[in-house]
Amino acid sequence: MNPSRVRHSEISALARIARGSLTLITAAFIGLFVLLPLINVFAQAFSKGVGGYVHTFFAAPPPHGVRMPIHQKLQMLRAASEARRTRSAIAMTLVVGTTTVAFNAVFGIAAAWAIGKFRFRGKTLLISLIDLPFSVSPVVAGLIFVLLFGREGVLGAWATHLIWPDPFSIYWRGFSGHWWPLGASQQLEGIIFTPLGIVLSTIFVTFPFVARALIPLMESQGIEEEQAALSLGASGWQTFRRVTLPNIRWALLYGIVLCTCRAYGEFGAVSVVSGNTDANDTIPLRVEKLWQGYDTQAAFALASLLASLALITLLIKATVDWRRARMSRISESVTP
Amino acid sequence: MSIEVRHLSKTYGAFAAVRDVSLRVETGELVALVGPSGSGKTTLLRSIAGLEPPDPGSGTVLLHGNDVAAEPVGRRKIGFVFQHYALFKHMTVSENVAFGLRVRPWRQRPPSREIRKTVEELLDLVQLRGMERRYPSQLSGGQRQRIALARALATKPGVLLLDEPFGALDAKVRRELRQWLRRLHHDMGITTLFVTHDQEEALEVADRVAVMNKGIIEQMGTPDEVYDHPAGPFVQMFLGTVNLFRGRTADDLQKVGGVVGNEKTNGNGKATAYVRPHDLEVSRKIDGAPGLVAEVLSTSVAGPTGRIYLQIRETKELVEAEMTRERHRELALTVGEIVHVSWRKARIFTDDYSI
Numbered sequence: 001m002n003p004s005r006v007r008h009s010e011i012s013a014l015a016r017i018a019r020g021s022l023t024l025i026t027a028a029f030i031g032l033f034v035l036l037p038l039i040n041v042f043a044q045a046f047s048k049g050v051g052g053y054v055h056t057f058f059a060a061p062p063p064h065g066v067r068m069p070i071h072q073k074l075q076m077l078r079a080a081s082e083a084r085r086t087r088s089a090i091a092m093t094l095v096v097g098t099t100t101v102a103f104n105a106v107f108g109i110a111a112a113w114a115i116g117k118f119r120f121r122g123k124t125l126l127i128s129l130i131d132l133p134f135s136v137s138p139v140v141a142g143l144i145f146v147l148l149f150g151r152e153g154v155l156g157a158w159a160t161h162l163i164w165p166d167p168f169s170i171y172w173r174g175f176s177g178h179w180w181p182l183g184a185s186q187q188l189e190g191i192i193f194t195p196l197g198i199v200l201s202t203i204f205v206t207f208p209f210v211a212r213a214l215i216p217l218m219e220s221q222g223i224e225e226e227q228a229a230l231s232l233g234a235s236g237w238q239t240f241r242r243v244t245l246p247n248i249r250w251a252l253l254y255g256i257v258l259c260t261c262r263a264y265g266e267f268g269a270v271s272v273v274s275g276n277t278d279a280n281d282t283i284p285l286r287v288e289k290l291w292q293g294y295d296t297q298a299a300f301a302l303a304s305l306l307a308s309l310a311l312i313t314l315l316i317k318a319t320v321d322w323r324r325a326r327m328s329r330i331s332e333s334v335t336p
Numbered sequence: 337m338s339i340e341v342r343h344l345s346k347t348y349g350a351f352a353a354v355r356d357v358s359l360r361v362e363t364g365e366l367v368a369l370v371g372p373s374g375s376g377k378t379t380l381l382r383s384i385a386g387l388e389p390p391d392p393g394s395g396t397v398l399l400h401g402n403d404v405a406a407e408p409v410g411r412r413k414i415g416f417v418f419q420h421y422a423l424f425k426h427m428t429v430s431e432n433v434a435f436g437l438r439v440r441p442w443r444q445r446p447p448s449r450e451i452r453k454t455v456e457e458l459l460d461l462v463q464l465r466g467m468e469r470r471y472p473s474q475l476s477g478g479q480r481q482r483i484a485l486a487r488a489l490a491t492k493p494g495v496l497l498l499d500e501p502f503g504a505l506d507a508k509v510r511r512e513l514r515q516w517l518r519r520l521h522h523d524m525g526i527t528t529l530f531v532t533h534d535q536e537e538a539l540e541v542a543d544r545v546a547v548m549n550k551g552i553i554e555q556m557g558t559p560d561e562v563y564d565h566p567a568g569p570f571v572q573m574f575l576g577t578v579n580l581f582r583g584r585t586a587d588d589l590q591k592v593g594g595v596v597g598n599e600k601t602n603g604n605g606k607a608t609a610y611v612r613p614h615d616l617e618v619s620r621k622i623d624g625a626p627g628l629v630a631e632v633l634s635t636s637v638a639g640p641t642g643r644i645y646l647q648i649r650e651t652k653e654l655v656e657a658e659m660t661r662e663r664h665r666e667l668a669l670t671v672g673e674i675v676h677v678s679w680r681k682a683r684i685f686t687d688d689y690s691i
Contacts, residue, residue, distance in 0.1 A: 228424075234439040
């Protein structure tokens with residue numbers, strides 16, 4: 001047998017062992033640290049059955065005119081108010097998350113566009129600044145906003161007297177006598193310890209996600225297609241909508257999904273600026289409170305919502321990757 | 337629509353890409369901008385298109401006699417074909433071609449039936465009917481090139497600007513597309529300016545050729561003019577291979593390195609005589625005719641052409657002679673043989689030559 005073949009077969013045997021053990025280690029790690037906890041979340045959430053799970057979110061108050069023992073009545077009242085708080089936390093998370101993602105999608109596209117398609121001074125500095133929230137602890141991020149907009153903060157005098165409409169009290173008032181059809185029945189004051197503070201700190205923490213997903217792609221795509229569109233008479237907006245946006249749509253979707261997950265799940269920064277009031281609870285804050293109140297099942301039931309979101313994210317990411325792979329396969333197979 | 341450039345300059349930092357260039361392309365002409373990479377040809381083309389602003393106050397671009405400095409690229413009525421085609425990857429072939437018509441404000445936009453008809457006509461023109469539903473990634477390089485051209489023509493531009501139109505294609509497709517572009521231009525009569533680094537392509541396709549070097553146009557003229565009467569050593573050397581005979585001009589200013597030029601030089605001192613390989617004649621018999629004695633170093637035949645590499649005995653210069661395959665066989669030279677070398681045409685430029 002010729003020596004190079006011997007060496008080759010030895011290497012491939014080694015490679016097989018290496019491949020096998022690496023796969024095993026990875027699978028074991030993922031099983032232990034990701035899969036098992038995830039299963040546990042759902043197991044705990046349904047520990048009182050489907051009824052118990054639903055009861056966490058929807059608990060009826062004691063019916064009127066029905067006689068029952070006072071302790072049972074109190075228990076029902078308490079469960080109803082707990083469920084109401086949980087629902088309010090979900091609503092808060094949805095509003096905060098959606099607002100945050102909308103802002104960060106716009107900022108992210110703008111930043112990625114500037115960095116990916118133009119040359120200017122201080123570009124590297126801008127990229128580092130975009131990455132900053134990744135390296136700052138969320139708690140510190142929250143504190144930054146407290147020190148900025150809090151009573152004693154740099155902008156405190158202005159911020160604590162800022163009056164703005166409560167998004168949960170917005171109603172339709174029509175156009176008669178108004179140019180703007182939406183009204184708010186309640187107003188809020190200040191930034192810190194209000195939903196506005198929560199939105200601001202969440203924006204800060206999740207800023208890099210969309211921009212990071214887009215920058216490498218937009219840099220690699222260059223500006224030739226945009227220039228071609230302009231040379232064909234398209235306006236700036238048409239060029240963006242019909243050429244730039246379709247070219248980045250999958251990366252944008254991916255960035256938005258990641259950003260959404262992080263925004264919904266943010267705890268540290270939100271914890272600092274929310275002021276520990278029930279009205280300002282988001283899902284993670286509410287989970288923490290339920291857990292501290294020894295209501296393990298309710299805590300996990302609420303946590304299971306976030307876990308499901310993570311699973312959906314995974315699904316979307318897999319779909320996007322699969323689509324991309326399929327697209328590149330098509331182009332490879334058909335090009336002569 | 338004619339193109340006129342007057343005293344245009346473009347600098348990037350300290351690098352002058354285009355230096356005070358003036359150029360005129362008449363209506364219906366097909367002109368090639370040819371030069372080595374970095375000679376400023378693409379920058380000049382992009383400045384004409386409006387993709388690259390010229391240096392402030394440096395000059396003007398006139399299309400059809402009108403100064404277009406204030407007009408953005410989309411309003412200059414030009415069709416631009418990019419080097420790498422820049423087709424819209426997410427659109428089908430017909431969407432790509434229709435793009436320029438679809439983005440018009442709705443008052444000027446033709447009805448969609450008309451757009452479809454235009455697209456069909458253009459795909460007929462570029463011989464790609466039946467590819468409407470394909471995506472650019474599903475086309476070959478030559479097909480992408482033709483789609484890019486169809487897309488640029490859809491808006492009925494007055495001027496067609498092409499940046500290295502065949503640069504990314506393999507040799508065979510290139511040659512086919514050259515002839516095709518020539519015919520297309522002949523049929524449509526649209527003023528066309530294209531950039532290429534390939535001198536053969538420029539000489540074969542264009543009505544007139546502008547040879548660029550280091551940001552200036554060295555010479556502009558018909559392919560015959562620039563090939564047969566190069567204005568300087570750069571043009572002489574750029575448009576095909578050339579043998580150099582270095583030396584000093586003698587008293588009659590016509591003989592350098594043993595070679596007698598067709599014209600007298602314009603100066604005294606160090607000079608070089610330039611002779612194209614196919615203008616060198618190699619023979620065994622050493623008669624009284626003007627010529628040089630050389631030793632055969634090697635011979636080769638590639639397809640229709642035979643080459644002989646020689647060393648001039650007196651000056652030790654290495655030169656190359658080109659001939660037909662038949663002539664090569666007839667000579668049947670062996671390495672080391674001493675031969676007589678004469679020339680049909682030689683041009684002499686002094687070494688400090690500048691234009």
